Each structure stands twice: as C-alpha cells, then as structure tokens.
Amino acid sequence: TRHVFVDEIKDCDVVTHIRFSIFPDGGVSRLRLFGRIKD
DSSP: OOOOOHHHHTTOSOOOOOOOOOOTTOOOSOOOOOOOOOO
8 A cells, every 4th residue: 555645746836625434444553644825
C-alpha cells in the first residue's frame, strides 16, 4: 500500500478538495495534509 503521493501531486497547480474515504472495516490513526492556504 502506498502512503505517500509526492510525485503525483508535484506538478499540480492548486488543490481545492481532497477525498477521504472511511470504510467500516478499518480506522484512521492520522491524516496529514501539507500545503499553503491561498487567499
């Protein structure tokens, strides 16, 4: 399972949304999003 997607988003200009899917068979220990807030 891949957990880091730096290469896929490196060339993106602006990201406005993320999809965070939670399934009943597993929990979430942490979600980290890194970036800068743009006005």
